[in-house]
Amino acid sequence: MRRFHVFGFDVRDFVWTFVMYGLTLTAVAMLLWPLLTVFGNGLQVLSWDFLLASPEDAGRSGGIAPILVSTLGIVLVSLTAALPLAFGVAVMLTEGFNPAGWPATILRCSLDILAGIPSVVFGLFGLSLFCRQLELGYSILAGGLTLACMILPTLARSLAFSLESAGVAHRAGGAALGLSKQSVLWHVMVPVALPGICAGVVLALTRALAETAVLLFTSGYSDRMPESVLDSGRSVSVHIYDLSTNVPGGTLNAYGSALALLLLLALLSFTVHALTRWMQRRMTGNTTRSL
Amino acid sequence: MTLLTDEVVAKVHPTKLRGWAFWSAMSMLALLGAAIVFLIVAFLLSESFPLIAQGGPIRFFTDEGWWPRDASFNMTPMVLASLYLTIGALVVATPLSLAISLVTTFKAPARLAHVLRNLVELSAAVPTVVYGLWGVSSIVPIVNIWSPPGASLLAGVLIVALMIIPTITVLTQSALQTVPTAYVQGATALGVSTSQTLLRIVIPAARQGIFSAMVLGAARAIGETMVVLMVCGNIVQVPTSLFDPVRALTANIALEMPYAMGDHRASLFVAGLLMLLLVSALVAVGEWVGMRQRKMIS
Amino acid sequence: MINDNRAISLEPFVRAASSVHGTVTHLSTAAEGHIDIQDLSVSYGKRTVVEGVTLRVPRNSVTALIGPSGCGKSSLLYCINRLNDLVPGCSVEGSINFSWMDNKHLAKNSTQLRRQVGMLFQRPNPFPFSIRKNLEFALRQHGIKAQADINSRIESSLREVGLWDEVHDRLDSSAIALSGGQQQRLCLARALVLNPDVLLMDEPCSALDPISTQKIETLILSLAQRRTIILVTHSLSQARRVADQVAVFWKLEGVGKLIECGKARDVFDRPRHELTQTYLQFA
Missing domain, CATH: 1.10.3720.10 (MetI-like)
Structure with missing residues (x-):
């Protein structure tokens, strides 16, 4: 290979390295910019009062308390609906069906397709099935159920993955003791996989919290405190959208809500991290190994 | 120590029934999970079909605006x-x-x-x-x-x-x-x-x-x-x-x-x-x- | 399509069972008896790993299956407690009979079979629970609920594997905190609480240090007084130390075959098959 040397200095290598670090620096700057903007602006309005007050003047002033409650409702509904389905799917994929057979293949394919569907399409589906056909209207319930469909593949895949790793380690050991498949699954694999399952749940939670397009036309716009799951409720992400595009002068409060959302997401992932560590320590025992 | 005889097991161990219930519940949940994607496609097709049938799919690229x-x-x-x-x-x-x-x-x-x-x-x-x-x-x-x-x-x-x-x-x-x-x-x-x-x-x-x-x-x-x-x-x-x-x-x-x-x-x-x-x-x-x-x- | 193979894999056992229909031997403590493996072949999908194995394993003795890697020893072992059912696409032909047990019943119910036939794996695989829970879990699942009964079984099986003195004061701490050798003995104790008649061991010492290996070997010898042990091992010296009977496997034309079988001393001192002679040179 020909080299370009000036006084024993490899010029081409230097230029390429320079370009590569330059591009990386640009990318890092691009990634940091929005984060820093959110923190800089958000900190100006974020306070306990902001979290505990109701929005006033279309959100320009006041806080986001009812919006946080609606968000919580939507996310809880979606988890409650998606978790049993995802558990069933994961169990059938790891223990129920032969992994090479056609039922497992169809199940896996349907998850893959579901994971690729753009969120606005889920919105269309939720609007026509839950809001119109099932007559739930624009409500927390309808929004949550639509989100459940959206987070199902994320949840099912991570559940199946953690169950499978637990199965590899303990399936044969359990079966060799004459235990039935379901008791090995229930009493060994699920406890062993629990940290992974929790991590999967939180991953799904963050996806649900971050989602906006689905909720735009399923859970509605109302910024009042919801009284039941059949009430319309505005999620934090929809609130941010509304403030930044439809409400002149709402930008600062939009940043406040965005910062609250980011902190919530960070808190969640920190919790799961700590939870995972704690459970692993508890399972593997904290005494040091001795021969 | 006694051998675990079959009689003992048969009496107190209704695994069969419990297992059947467990696996049918899981299958139903999985079936529902797999059905969602088909439901979505079905809804999109049924809602859009009347319009596609009116003028064929080409119209969405050739209409005036x-x-x-x-x-x-x-x-x-x-x-x-x-x-x-x-x-x-x-x-x-x-x-x-x-x-x-x-x-x-x-x-x-x-x-x-x-x-x-x-x-x-x-x-x-x-x-x-x-x-x-x-x-x-x-x-x-x-x-x-x-x-x-x-x-x-x-x-x-x-x-x-x-x-x-x-x-x-x-x-x-x-x-x-x-x-x-x-x-x-x-x-x-x-x-x-x-x-x-x-x-x-x-x-x-x-x-x-x-x-x-x-x-x-x-x-x-x-x-x-x-x-x-x-x-x-x-x-x-x-x-x-x-x-x-x-x-x-x-x-x-x-x-x-x-x-x-x-x-x-x-x-x-x-x-x-x-x-x-x-x-x-x-x-x-x-x-x-x-x-x-x-x-x-x- | 492969799903069907699972069904097929059950069939030989059912067939085997019906072939001995009527010759049910009582569950006695008599030492006579043997496990009869007749013309057994194992395939994964289209690939046959071991073929045409006919082997008689005498009761209450140690039988070692030896031979180079990949000649189907472990596959054969997994058929004896039908753990091969867990492998999708695995199909088995031939029959396995336990001359002192009701084979028809065992063929119907792998749970029953696996309770009578315990197993020890290559790597120690205790459940990541407390030592106590590891031992009582299977008992509870098999319907033993009386705590006094459970405790006495736990103690006697821990004593049997020589762990009682080491762990009796920390039964509620995690099994994972034990050393590798202790874990493997715990797994043995876990199999022993069910009081199995037969113990299958798949290279049980391959992940252990020499001292732990020695402990396991001593255990094998003492357990064999009341239990039938079938041991897969890569260590010829181990086979020589513990086995009463040795079966030598070899891969011929890509398929595992049983090439020689006999009393351990005969096989080691006067091997008949020329491949065995070459192989045992390294012993």
Whole structure:
């Protein structure tokens, strides 16, 4: 290979390295910019009062308390609906069906397709099935159920993955003791996989919290405190959208809500991290190994 | 010690019945889970079919314009806008993602690489509506100084690019990690400079994985709704310059769905069906190529 | 399609059972008896790994299956407690009979079979629970609920594997905190609480240090007084130390075959098959 040397200095290598670090620096700057903007602006309005007050003047002033409650409702509904389905799917994929057979293949394919569907399409589906056909209207319930469909593949895949790793380690050991498949699954694999399952749940939670397009036309716009799951409720992400595009002068409060959302997401992932560590320590025992 | 006799077991161990109940419950749940995707396709088809049946699928590209109230449903400008946004975002995001991935995987000291990886993962978790908010309040005004109105194809391209950088970077990193270290060590032993090793050996060896990362990034970009809804201006037109406002297909669905009725509503389901097909095709291609990368190396 | 193979894999056992229909031997403590493996072949999908094995394993003795890697020893072992059912696409032909047990019943119910036939794996695989829970879990699942009964079984099986003195004061701490050798003995105790008649061991010492290996070997010898042990091992010296009977497997034309079988001393001192002669040179 020909080299370009000036006084024993490899010029081409230097230029390429320079370009590569330059591009990386640009990318890092691009990634940091929005984060820093959110923190800089958000900190100006974020306070306990902001979290505990109701929005006033279309959100320009006041806080986001009812919006946080609606968000919580939507996310809880979606988890409650998606978790049993995802558990069933994961169990059938790891223990129920032969992994090479056609039922497992169809199940896996349907998850893959579901994971690729753009969120606005889920919105269309939720609007026509839950809001119109099932007559739930624009409500927390309808929004949550639509989100459940959206987070199902994320949840099912991570559940199946953690169950499978637990199965590899303990399936044969359990079966060799004459235990039935379901008791090995229930009493060994699920406890062993629990940290992974929790991590999967939180991953799904963050996806649900971050989602906006689905909720735009399923859970509605109302910024009042919801009284039941059949009430319309505005999620934090929809609130941010509304403030930044439809409400002149709402930008600062939009940043406040965005910062609250980011902190919530960070808190969640920190919790799961700590939870995972704690459970692993508890399972593997904290005494040091001795021969 | 007594042997566990069969009688003892049969008396107190109703495993059979419990097992049957457990597995049928699980099968029902799994069946329901698998049914969702079919339900979605069925709903899209049934809602959009009446309109498709009226004039054939070609009409959505040949009608006079997008005047849904006058039964004129030409989606070409919006499809083009979505494509331009996607291609533009890829052009911006790919070199940047590739640079971060190369630096974190091969060049940077361990601690810096760790920080960079964390930053990428953090950015991946930021909701797209937050990127949209930032775009509206930071990028659009800057573009506006340059060439009004600011809300434009360019703003969309930049922010969608920012949004897909984490996706592409994470996937590219895992593709680069499949390149055997023996390749790199061998080249270094021959006295090849680091940058040449990366350019001539590592990138070609990981090209399928990188391509797959790009395609999956494109799938995310084209399906993205919030960012393009917030920063692109939402005017239905074929853009002639980067500074023209455009309306993407997804943004159109989100904008008009809340009030659309009749054929107009059906046309939005047609758009949804089109998005579904486009994104599924991209994901299928991306996953397939990515699988080949993993197979080739192992 | 492969799903069907699972059904097929059950069939030989059912057939085997019906072939001995009527010759049910009582569950006695008599030492006579043997495990009869007749013309057994195992395939994964289209690939046959071991073929035409006919082997008689005498009761209450140690039988070692030896031979190079990949000649189907472990696959054969897994058929004896039908753990091969867990492997999708695995199909088995031939029959396995336990001359002192009701084979028809065992063929119907793998749970029953696996309770009578315990197993020890290559790597120690205790459940990541407390030592106590590891031992009582299977008992509870098999319907033993009386705590006094459970405790006495736990104690006697821990004593049997020589772990009682080491762990009796920390039964509620995690099994994972034990050393590798202790874990493997715990796994043995876990199999012994069910009081199995037969113990299958798949290279039980391959992940252990020499001292732990020695403990396991001593255990094998003492357990064999009341239990039938079938041991897969790569260590010829181990086979020589513990086995009463040795079966030598070899890969011929890509398929595992049983090439020689006999009393351990005969096989080691006067191997008949020329491949065995070459192989045992390294012993």
